[in-house]
Amino acid sequence: MTTPPLFTLDVLDDLDLCVSGIDAGGAIRAFNRACTALTGIEREAAFGSSWIERFAGDGRRAEVLAHWERLGQDGATGSFEALGPAGQSLRWQFSRAHERAGVIVVWAVAIDLTHERAGSARARELDRVAAMGNLISGLTHELRNPLNGALLQLALAERSLARAELDERTRTAQAAIEHASEEVRRIAVLIDDFLVFVRPQPVYLGRTDARTLVEHALERAEPRARNAGVDLALAPGPTLEVALDATRVESAIYHLIANAIDAAVNAATPIVHVRVLARDNACVFEIEDPGPGLPAGAPIFDPFYTTKQGGTGLGLSIVQRVAAEHGGKVSYSHHEATVFALALPIVGAS
Amino acid sequence: MRILVISPFPTDRAALAALLVADGHQVTTANDHADGLARAVGDAPQVILVDVRIPEADGLAFARAVAARDVHARVIGMSARAHRGPSADIVWLTKPIDLAQLERALPADPRAA
Numbered sequence: 286m287t288t289p290p291l292f293t294l295d296v297l298d299d300l301d302l303c304v305s306g307i308d309a310g311g312a313i314r315a316f317n318r319a320c321t322a323l324t325g326i327e328r329e330a331a332f333g334s335s336w337i338e339r340f341a342g343d344g345r346r347a348e349v350l351a352h353w354e355r356l357g358q359d360g361a362t363g364s365f366e367a368l369g370p371a372g373q374s375l376r377w378q379f380s381r382a383h384e385r386a387g388v389i390v391v392w393a394v395a396i397d398l399t400h401e402r403a404g405s406a407r408a409r410e411l412d413r414v415a416a417m418g419n420l421i422s423g424l425t426h427e428l429r430n431p432l433n434g435a436l437l438q439l440a441l442a443e444r445s446l447a448r449a450e451l452d453e454r455t456r457t458a459q460a461a462i463e464h465a466s467e468e469v470r471r472i473a474v475l476i477d478d479f480l481v482f483v484r485p486q487p488v489y490l491g492r493t494d495a496r497t498l499v500e501h502a503l504e505r506a507e508p509r510a511r512n513a514g515v516d517l518a519l520a521p522g523p524t525l526e527v528a529l530d531a532t533r534v535e536s537a538i539y540h541l542i543a544n545a546i547d548a549a550v551n552a553a554t555p556i557v558h559v560r561v562l563a564r565d566n567a568c569v570f571e572i573e574d575p576g577p578g579l580p581a582g583a584p585i586f587d588p589f590y591t592t593k594q595g596g597t598g599l600g601l602s603i604v605q606r607v608a609a610e611h612g613g614k615v616s617y618s619h620h621e622a623t624v625f626a627l628a629l630p631i632v633g634a635s
Numbered sequence: 636m637r638i639l640v641i642s643p644f645p646t647d648r649a650a651l652a653a654l655l656v657a658d659g660h661q662v663t664t665a666n667d668h669a670d671g672l673a674r675a676v677g678d679a680p681q682v683i684l685v686d687v688r689i690p691e692a693d694g695l696a697f698a699r700a701v702a703a704r705d706v707h708a709r710v711i712g713m714s715a716r717a718h719r720g721p722s723a724d725i726v727w728l729t730k731p732i733d734l735a736q737l738e739r740a741l742p743a744d745p746r747a748a
Binding site for chain 1 (some may be wrong): 644646651653715716729733738
């Protein structure tokens, strides 16, 4: 008398898990719908074929056979990972079949690890990018030390010459020092921009006179304007107290002024006009240059977009970021002149 | 004004001292924090310009060590790392030092420092 089967194999089709049954000769004797869905192999094609050839490959035959050998001793199970026919990462769990399963001696259940593996690959990639970011940010910070030394020495040379009797030679030296200082300052600005970009800093709001802040930005931009032969003009006006992050906003205004200077170089009247106004409960900084303006529809606020040779394309995107951090906005218009307007809400304005 | 400049970088130290002396200040220098603290006690500066590596850690620690020695000086920290959070103990300047900014950081009335 033969032992009645524990269940018919049809019941395996109710499972969401891929279950395959293997006979003593290593041939597939059960292959449910979930296996077809996972591997793309039809049940009819799977039946009778060698499990090892389909899912492990001949090269790993001994490894799989060793797993199967160990099954059943003290309820041992085995697990085996391999790429599936559709390129998935599959983990096969082997267990000894009950004798009532008939010809089937080993069950092999597949778990699809593809997403998990891809997730950890992404996590590893993110870790790598973060580590690289830390390295670059550390290195970039360190660059400020030699730049500091260079600028201090240049300032010293500049002051010493300013006190000397000026002849043609000392004037040439003075101009050279001024140009060198300006170039070094450009590197410092690039470093600041880069660091703001890779490592956004928290915003510190403090009550500040907007006009004084613009004066400081103009003071910083003055050597650049002088080297370029461009005049800077601040329109007269009253003081205007606003809650803002002075360092950030000053840097944004400096960027707008520096861009305006670059744009004004070839103009007939190379003057950059700067205005500080209160308009619609906002403090508005307007920077106007007589340049030709920017190409219509150009993504001027996108990072890395630039129309300047040697530009990084970070300046305007940083200005836009500063505006957004303060709940304000930056706009561009070009009619007879080019005007960038940075508008920041006056907090507590009535 | 009596100013103590503390920096491990000899070129920075020399240039800052020369620039400040040219502006009419009396300047002494030190090359590390320990030497700087000793000078702070001995020279009674009104301003201490100190180079710090990590603003949050050694900058604030230095400023507090100065205060603990009863030295009433305005401490100005210079660092390659930006630190802009408000602090009662120290004024921060990020390198490279903007001389106009340094001038604004000096107390208008040194007796009030």
